[in-house]
Amino acid sequence: MAEETTYLIRGAAILGGDAEDLLIRGGVITARGTNLSATDTAADAADGATVIDADGLVALPGMVDVHTHLREPGREDAETVETGTRAAALGGFTAVHAMANSTPVADTAGVVEQVYSLGRAAGWVDVRPVGAVTVGLAGEQLAELGAMADSRAQVRMFSDDGICVHDPVLMRRALEYVKAFDGVVAQHAQEPRLTAGAQMNEGEVSAVLGLTGWPAVAEESIIARDVLLAQHVGSRLHVCHVSTAGSVEIIRWAKSRGINVTAEVTPHHLLLTDDLVRSYDPVYKVNPPLRTNDDVQALRAALADGTIDVVGTDHAPHPSEHKECEWAQAAMGMTGLETALSVVQHAMIETGLMTWADFARVTSAAPAGIGRLTDQGRPLEEGEPANIVLVDPAARWTVDPSAMATMGRNSPFRGMELPGKVVATFFKGHPTVLDGRLNTPYRYPSEAPVAGAAGAN
């Protein structure tokens, strides 16, 4: 059933600008203006709009994550599509790209369609499966990229994320092949020989801690190679989780040459440094690793000036036993969906580097463009799809991983006080989050309702 309720968002600062009203009906923004009433646009809407007082709140387009690990199928003890997308909705997202490193790997049309269907059944956000570049992420032969592109999941982003497509010939072929359906290869840039056994950023801190280093050059050398390959074959390249100042310089150079490259940075790389590893607490173990303060500052500047296009969470939940152990034994990864907005507000907006309009660009419009999502990342204007987040920028909260919707408890922001709270998330005109709490999922009209999961309040 299509969304019947009319919502009137009263007095939200659109992209942080002047306060205006937004009228939502049938999944669409039907009006934007001041002092709207529910009957302004549709005569039959007079039967009562739900009014949401958004005084003091900022209205933003629903966030789009280009980099999420939902773990299903295969590791349902770490996360499921249901729990992960609940976390996404609470974090202000209306779309996530589910990375391919599930079990089985999302390297066939069957698996990506399964993830796509699970996402639609959950109904909290758009779940866009990412297809593997190579069969089984093994880096040996191309997966059926075309079949995944043509499937119901309409995959446009392909990645072996977690593993680098390090064979230059295979990378070249992948970049070339995806041109056939306007795809993009999202590279996890990590030269494998330079990072054998790597545990943390190689530098001053790793020298003291005696942990095997993950040198910046292992990321930068792959990015340098890949931008040149992308230029040579005229393809679209996306660089996942850029983590070093040197990578920023290479991407800046590539863009100045007109190479079709986009880049992503995670919230944790915008805020945290490898000094935290001194605790040996594996909650700070992540790949690529936390870097130095110089890198953090370079990444912030790059995100502000557009060298880095998007924020991607690299949300990577793990069961607790994979973090309650020795550093070297621990899994790499951090949760991020429910803290991304706050961390970016803290690192980019409260520092004066970005405005909320910039925030909307890097968390919504640009990532939707990379993933070729036509109904996400749109302006908050009349006639546009109603994917909207209302944020209280003045709120402050202390991160408590045990209270999160994700099954992962591995948040590196645990105990930190952060600004900004998602008050409401509208997905296709339906409030998935209201008053800062999960509401009900969106139900697709064309499909039979899922038994037992219907959502009246």
Add this chain to the structure above:
Amino acid sequence: MKHLLSTEDLSLANAVRILDTAEEMSSVGEREVKKLPALRGRTVVNLFFEDSTRTRISFEAAAKRLSADVINFAAKGSSVSKGESLKDTAQTLSAMGADAVVIRHWASGAPHRLAATDWIDAAVINAGDGTHEHPTQALLDAFTMRRHWTKLSGLPSTGADLRGMRVAIAGDVLHSRVARSNVWLLRTLGADVTLVAPPTLLPIGVERWPCTISYDMDETLEKGVDAVMMLRVQGERMNASFFPSTREYSRRWGFDDNRLRALDRLGLKDTIIMHPGPMNRGLEISAAAADSPRSTVLAQVKNGVSIRMAALYLLLSGDTREPAATLKESN
């Protein structure tokens, strides 16, 4: 002091206190009955995730001389090799009433995890973790150096530091927990440290350490040195291209017979040669150097027991625990 995890954060006062207590403990080793009742009724667990017979028996001898009950838990061939986690192992030992855990682990930081979590409440002593630290080794090295250094100046060793002493540490610094612990402790004690190694075996970031870096063993000797500590080099490093061959390693970085003669030629008659063991004779140290009167290798082993007695005593009968009646409080 609740734990002994590293020398990086060991204060000068605590370092000297351990060394001074070890002097007292060493006198016990000279007696006919080498035993004190200080830790009677206490349980010390040697938890070894990595083979090290030398370190394990040194801790065992130390604990037994203090009358503690000792449990040796070799993680190989135990439930640990069947996938039991460090957390479960620690909780098991805690349930058994361990007062101190001496942990040797192949993973850097494992002792810190035991100390920082609520898995176990016992005192934790790091007996070597990965390529991070080996604090009791550095303390026994410092103890050996301090005895030598104070004897030269005719002063009592108790209460002394190592101000002015020139120490060269040579070899595979990159993979050495001994080198790291020594660099921090020798800095704290006021010695001047030079690391001598091939550039491939020095960590990126070493330039920020409180020491001098040299790629030239002969030049380091010529500048004058009071102690030369040779680090064990492992043959498998050669296969990973850290250096071209063991012969080339020996020639450029080893303490061979020529360098032993050079000490005499340079008039460095009081310079000692140290090695944490086990030695690769003919690789990083020649047999003549290892067996010369300058060698302190066996004194280091002997002093190791005293240092480990001191560490166990101070951690288990310190301020927060029951005082031991038999030794006078050293603070």
